[in-house]
Amino acid sequence: MNFSNSKVLVRVDFNVPLDGQSQITDDTRIERAIPTLKALLEKKNALIIMSHLGRPQKKKNDDGSINVKKFTLEHIVNRLSTLLGTPVQFAKDTVGEDAMTKSEALRAGEVLLLENTRFHAEEEAGEEGFANQLAKMADVYVNDAFGTAHRAHASTATVAKFFSKDKKAFGLLMNNEIENAQKVTNNPARPFTAIVGGAKVSDKILLIRQLLDKVDNIIIGGGMAYTFMKAQGGSIGTSLVELDKVALAKELLQLAKDKNIKFLLPKDSIIADSFNKDANTKICSSDNIDENWMGLDIGEVARKEFSDVIESSKTILWNGPMGVFEMEPFAGGTRAIAHAVAFATDQGAFSLIGGGDSVSAINQSGLENQVSFISTGGGAMLEYLEGKELPGVAAITQD
Numbered sequence: 001m002n003f004s005n006s007k008v009l010v011r012v013d014f015n016v017p018l019d020g021q022s023q024i025t026d027d028t029r030i031e032r033a034i035p036t037l038k039a040l041l042e043k044k045n046a047l048i049i050m051s052h053l054g055r056p057q058k059k060k061n062d063d064g065s066i067n068v069k070k071f072t073l074e075h076i077v078n079r080l081s082t083l084l085g086t087p088v089q090f091a092k093d094t095v096g097e098d099a100m101t102k103s104e105a106l107r108a109g110e111v112l113l114l115e116n117t118r119f120h121a122e123e124e125a126g127e128e129g130f131a132n133q134l135a136k137m138a139d140v141y142v143n144d145a146f147g148t149a150h151r152a153h154a155s156t157a158t159v160a161k162f163f164s165k166d167k168k169a170f171g172l173l174m175n176n177e178i179e180n181a182q183k184v185t186n187n188p189a190r191p192f193t194a195i196v197g198g199a200k201v202s203d204k205i206l207l208i209r210q211l212l213d214k215v216d217n218i219i220i221g222g223g224m225a226y227t228f229m230k231a232q233g234g235s236i237g238t239s240l241v242e243l244d245k246v247a248l249a250k251e252l253l254q255l256a257k258d259k260n261i262k263f264l265l266p267k268d269s270i271i272a273d274s275f276n277k278d279a280n281t282k283i284c285s286s287d288n289i290d291e292n293w294m295g296l297d298i299g300e301v302a303r304k305e306f307s308d309v310i311e312s313s314k315t316i317l318w319n320g321p322m323g324v325f326e327m328e329p330f331a332g333g334t335r336a337i338a339h340a341v342a343f344a345t346d347q348g349a350f351s352l353i354g355g356g357d358s359v360s361a362i363n364q365s366g367l368e369n370q371v372s373f374i375s376t377g378g379g380a381m382l383e384y385l386e387g388k389e390l391p392g393v394a395a396i397t398q399d
């Protein structure tokens, strides 16, 4: 990002949650973009900032028009200006007359925020003409929106085509995400342990398959563990199961065996007689769950076994909770794993936490400062770790 005295088109992720009065309820995403924006301003650049907010194409007014009032980025202007410590101009369109006039008049040190990129259907279609109109406003393109890097949209990928390699760059946030992801994908320190949890196997199949080429140990927890239990012939009561994925689970277990990878499933579970925080609970072996009972968290034996493996690891990747951590009676397993990850990190391991729910789980445990890196790019991080090329990354690194 060594640009100076240039007009810089910066793609950020300002897709923040708003309440019914269009007030921002959590400005983490804006805060996270500030270092990049400030670094560019210090070098006397002028900034043309673009972002999406919500899904305006999917939630149109009854007459088919865009719900501007709800999805306008004007809601962000004041907070951005406060956090940035400088006035922020707003363009009432994304590539129209207002955007063109204001971007042309923009001087060094000034900031212009464009209207929601998703007001144009061309954005999500990755359309070239629209991307070209965006590109025309600036000399340089910076992408700091890692969370949307897995989408080949106009403002995240196509637009980069109109800038030569020396005129485009990752922002600091995005660079950091990629560097940290590479610590687990390229030559990780060993032993390398992946912890995969959450509700469904189907969401994580590609991840697990990819990880089987890289890890020494794989720990499976959460709802998805019961599909594997079923694959091994266990009785799982009414636990979450994907019957159409049982054969695949068997295949993955065999693959792990062939590759000599330790594949750990929870030996015991906390089971409940309903999906409810006030349900009756007991602990039992995960492959011998009573009829009409369901596994909602890993048990004590599993916590101990998982923690021992985690604590002797040098690289740790964690995606997905070990149980229904949103309900206190089933949060203990996830918390125990969070402590083990923090312990290992303190002993010198590198730990990467990715995916929305594992991030809230680590925050809930109060251990967010005791792990190496917490990714903000849920789907993008998952796809990166699955070995896919992210269009937003490729667009910057390619000519």
Ligand code: AMP
Binding pocket: 197, 198, 199, 200, 203, 221, 222, 223, 224, 240, 295, 296, 297, 319, 320, 321, 322, 323, 324, 325, 326, 355, 357, 358
């Ligand atoms: P994911 O988005 O795939 O990471 O899944 C996270 C969700 O999985 C959380 O909302 C958890 O409550 C849920 N979950 C974790 N363990 C279980 C379980 N044993 N049974 C049902 N849901 C679970």
